[in-house]
Amino acid sequence: MWSLLTDNWQTFLIGFWNTVCCSILALIFSLIIGSGFAILETNPNKFWRTIAKIYIEIFRNIPLLVIAMIFYLVIPQFWFKMNGFTAGTIGLTLYTSAFIAETVRSGIESVGDGQMEGARSNGMTYWQAMRYVILPQAFKIVIPPLGNQFVNLIKNSSVLAFVAGFDLMYQGDVIASSTFQTIPTYIIVGLFYLILTLPLSYYMQHLENK
Amino acid sequence: MRKIWKKIILVSMLLIAAVSLSACESYGNELQNKNAVYKKVNASKTIIWGVRNDTRLFGLMDIKENKLVGFDIDLAKAITKQMFGKDGKAVLFQTSSKTKIPVLKNGNVDALMATVTVTPERAKVVDFSTPYFNAGQSLLVPKNSKIKNVKDLNKPGIVVVAVKGTTAVANIRKFAPKARVLEYDDYGQAFTALKAGQGQAMSTDNGILAGIASENKGFHVVGGTFTHEPYAVAVNKGEDKLAKQIDKALKELEENGTYDRLMHKWFDGIPGFSIKEAER
Amino acid sequence: MDFGQAYSWINIQFLLRGLWVTIYVSIISILLSFIIGLILGTIRYTRVPILSKIVGFVVDIIRNLPLLLIIFFTYFGLPAMGLQVNPVVASIIALVVFESCMIAEIIRAGIASVPVGQMEGARSNGMTYIQALFYVVMPQALKKMIPTLLSQFVSLVKDTSLATIIILPELLYHAQIVYSQDTNYMIPMYLIIAVMYFIVCFCLSMFANYLQKRFDTKTN
Numbered sequence: 001m002w003s004l005l006t007d008n009w010q011t012f013l014i015g016f017w018n019t020v021c022c023s024i025l026a027l028i029f030s031l032i033i034g035s036g037f038a039i040l041e042t043n044p045n046k047f048w049r050t051i052a053k054i055y056i057e058i059f060r061n062i063p064l065l066v067i068a069m070i071f072y073l074v075i076p077q078f079w080f081k082m083n084g085f086t087a088g089t090i091g092l093t094l095y096t097s098a099f100i101a102e103t104v105r106s107g108i109e110s111v112g113d114g115q116m117e118g119a120r121s122n123g124m125t126y127w128q129a130m131r132y133v134i135l136p137q138a139f140k141i142v143i144p145p146l147g148n149q150f151v152n153l154i155k156n157s158s159v160l161a162f163v164a165g166f167d168l169m170y171q172g173d174v175i176a177s178s179t180f181q182t183i184p185t186y187i188i189v190g191l192f193y194l195i196l197t198l199p200l201s202y203y204m205q206h207l208e209n210k
Numbered sequence: 211m212r213k214i215w216k217k218i219i220l221v222s223m224l225l226i227a228a229v230s231l232s233a234c235e236s237y238g239n240e241l242q243n244k245n246a247v248y249k250k251v252n253a254s255k256t257i258i259w260g261v262r263n264d265t266r267l268f269g270l271m272d273i274k275e276n277k278l279v280g281f282d283i284d285l286a287k288a289i290t291k292q293m294f295g296k297d298g299k300a301v302l303f304q305t306s307s308k309t310k311i312p313v314l315k316n317g318n319v320d321a322l323m324a325t326v327t328v329t330p331e332r333a334k335v336v337d338f339s340t341p342y343f344n345a346g347q348s349l350l351v352p353k354n355s356k357i358k359n360v361k362d363l364n365k366p367g368i369v370v371v372a373v374k375g376t377t378a379v380a381n382i383r384k385f386a387p388k389a390r391v392l393e394y395d396d397y398g399q400a401f402t403a404l405k406a407g408q409g410q411a412m413s414t415d416n417g418i419l420a421g422i423a424s425e426n427k428g429f430h431v432v433g434g435t436f437t438h439e440p441y442a443v444a445v446n447k448g449e450d451k452l453a454k455q456i457d458k459a460l461k462e463l464e465e466n467g468t469y470d471r472l473m474h475k476w477f478d479g480i481p482g483f484s485i486k487e488a489e490r
Numbered sequence: 491m492d493f494g495q496a497y498s499w500i501n502i503q504f505l506l507r508g509l510w511v512t513i514y515v516s517i518i519s520i521l522l523s524f525i526i527g528l529i530l531g532t533i534r535y536t537r538v539p540i541l542s543k544i545v546g547f548v549v550d551i552i553r554n555l556p557l558l559l560i561i562f563f564t565y566f567g568l569p570a571m572g573l574q575v576n577p578v579v580a581s582i583i584a585l586v587v588f589e590s591c592m593i594a595e596i597i598r599a600g601i602a603s604v605p606v607g608q609m610e611g612a613r614s615n616g617m618t619y620i621q622a623l624f625y626v627v628m629p630q631a632l633k634k635m636i637p638t639l640l641s642q643f644v645s646l647v648k649d650t651s652l653a654t655i656i657i658l659p660e661l662l663y664h665a666q667i668v669y670s671q672d673t674n675y676m677i678p679m680y681l682i683i684a685v686m687y688f689i690v691c692f693c694l695s696m697f698a699n700y701l702q703k704r705f706d707t708k709t710n
Contacts, residue, residue, distance in 0.1 A: 057692060057695070058688065060641075060644070060691075060695070061644065061648075061687065061688045061691035061692045061695065062648070062684050062687050062688055062691070063648035063649070063650075063651040063652075063662070063687055064648065065651045065652060065654070065662065066651060066662060066680065066683060066684055066687060069662075069680060070680050070684070072403075072406070072408075073402055073403065073406045073676060073680070074406075074676065074677050074680050076406045076407055076408070077406055077407075077677065081407050081408075083408070084392065084408070151554065155554070155555065155556040155557070156556070157556075158556035158557075158558045158559070159558075159652075161558070162395065162399075162655075164392040164393060164394060164403070164408075169556065169558055169559070170393075173308060173374055173393075174374065174379075174393060176312075177307075177308055177311070177374050177375030178331075178375075178379075178380070180311055180312075180315070180331075180332075180334075180335045182312045182315070182562070182566045183563070183566060183567050183570065186559055186562050186563060186566075189559060190555050190559050191225065193554070193555055193556060193559070194225070194551065194554055194555065197554035197555075198218065198221060198550070198551075198554050199214070199218055201550070201553075201554055202214045202217055202218060202550075203214055206214050208599070221547065221550070221551070224547065225551070263657070263667070264667070264670055270671075271667045273500060273501065273504045273667065273668060273671065274500050276504070276507075303576075304657050304659075305657065306657060308655075309565075309566075309656060309657065312565075312566045313565075313566075313569075316566055316567075316568075316569035316570050317569050317574060318569055318574060318575070318576070395655065396666070396670070397670065398666055398667070398669065398670025399666065399670075401670070401673060402669065402670070402673050402676055405673050405676075425671070425672065426673065
């Protein structure tokens with residue numbers, strides 16, 4: 001097993017790096033998109049609420065693998081070409097953003113209407129109140145569940161293996177099928193994932209208990 | 211914060227201990243069970259064959275009939291009958307390129323008849339029968355493509371699609387080191403990726419490519435074969451008796467004409483494919 | 491594109507067979523993982539000396555690994571330990587192992603969120619620790635957890651699609667077989683399975699909302 005690691009460390013590292021890049025990119029974009037839809041979902045205007053609801057329900061109820069496959073195989077047929085990494089990351093971003101939207105929405109709701117009314121009566125516009133009063137408080141509340149979403153995101157990034165995204169899982173598959181040391185290879189892959197996810201989820205537990 | 215660190219350190223120490231323990235036992239216990247599958251198969255007169263379900267002409271899932279069809283499937287059934295007479299039972303177990311060797315190693319299947327090429331690397335972990343089919347690696351490209359043979363692939367920017375766990379991947383790296391290889395889980399996905407424009411060519415054995423091209427008019431096989439890929443039945447390491455038994459059955463099938471009949475049943479009239487070259 | 495041909499009865503029938511596998515693998519896994527998760531979560535919460543530590547350790551490791559890896563370990567690893575598994579059994583085992591750890595964590599957090607006063611009150615009324623846990627704390631905790639639990643179950647249904655990698659004949663895999671016979675069917679196939687998954691998962695989500703509302707009105 002040790003020799004498996006020393007012989008293929010470059011391949012493992014490339015995979016690890018791609019998984020990290022994909023996770024960070026997907027995290028940033030899904031935070032932006034997710035918060036956007038969360039704000040829309042709490043908007044007084046019914047039209048915006050419906051739009052946000054439709055988006056969230058669609059991406060929450062279709063498997064990530066199917067979403068990634070659609071971006072990889074279907075979209076390039078009428079739109080622009082993208083490689084597996086891009087398609088996988090886009091799929092991951094949209095999928096996660098629906099979950100983040102739900103999390104942030106519950107945060108905004110728990111801040112309470114009183115805050116919004118107070119801010120509005122002090123002369124702030126709706127957007128100002130959202131930006132300076134509601135969102136900062138909401139994010140503080142939802143940091144632990146958001147962290148758990150990030151852990152899920154890292155784990156879910158393994159679907160890149162299905163679309164040739166050169167992530168950790170893909171490289172693991174390649175090594176396993178060329179060395180035939182299936183189980184040891186996947187144990188190493190598992191350790192790499194734990195390096196990313198374990199500290200993060202312990203930190204989130206720590207925050208929750210505080 | 212200090213508590214988390216303590217926890218992480220503890221967990222990682224335990225993990226390292228567990229991993230090194232599991233590494234020690236590794237794959238050492240195989241030879242103890244020498245010919246165990248041979249005994250099991252002969253007692254039950256049943257062979258569990260690992261076969262393909264995504265490979266036209268060799269092993270493909272027929273949706274209408276909901277059963278597997280192809281040359282490998284027919285040959286596997288014929289071998290089983292030849293070995294055990296009428297009582298012989300062939301159980302078909304669907305595998306993919308990626309899962310075929312692991313399911314043979316872990317005992318889910320008794321033998322593989324799944325377009326497995328004999329290679330020195332694989333011969334270290336499994337035992338092979340004598341080859342039953344002589345394939346060679348070739349290229350599938352869209353009809354308007356400029357790629358004519360494997361040399362045209364050796365340029366930066368060329369992307370070749372292939373299937374994980376096949377010999378095609380290593381061969382492309384050898385013959386066209388400048389091309390990039392994208393690997394998929396099965397032939398269906400690989401071809402779909404080629405069609406979606408994720409690569410300029412798909413590479414695997416000629417028989418498999420001919421099967422795909424026969425159903426997809428916009429694509430054709432080019433450049434002839436540039437490697438020699440003999441397919442054989444694979445059995446687990448240490449099952450030399452079973453391999454010999456399969457060899458004998460294959461030889462008998464060849465003598466009584468069944469083998470030839472099956473070859474013609476599946477490969478007659480396939481463009482760009484010669485039965486003469488492929489026959490054992 | 492030829493949607494009419496792609497949606498021929500033969501193909502749809504084949505997809506429905508896949509959908510059926512998805513549904514029954516999901517149902518079995520949901521039931522088993524809920525029971526096991528409940529047990530593991532309770533053990534973890536109650537701080538039984540060594541046992542809780544071990545359970546906590548295992549749960550933390552498993553729920554921080556991608557499900558795809560767990561699927562590989564069960565499918566390739568279990569037979570090495572002398573347990574032959576076919577893809578259906580392997581997928582169910584993998585899903586149950588992974589999801590029961592996820593659920594154990596939800597249950598633990600849920601029990602922990604019930605105010606300590608509840609437990610103390612029940613104990614002071616003469617209940618034993620176990621009685622108080624099961625009759626007073628647990629019902630309140632479960633009620634709070636219903637939305638999280640149900641969304642975990644929806645995830646489980648979606649996650650069955652990952653088992654295509656070990657050739658579980660479920661919906662996504664059957665769609666892939668259909669379009670590998672004629673790649674013109676690819677787009678129609680992805681459209682229809684997206685719709686099928688959506689319907690199944692959305693119904694489950696609706697059911698969750700309904701349960702939530704019922705519990706809310708009951709308590710008020």
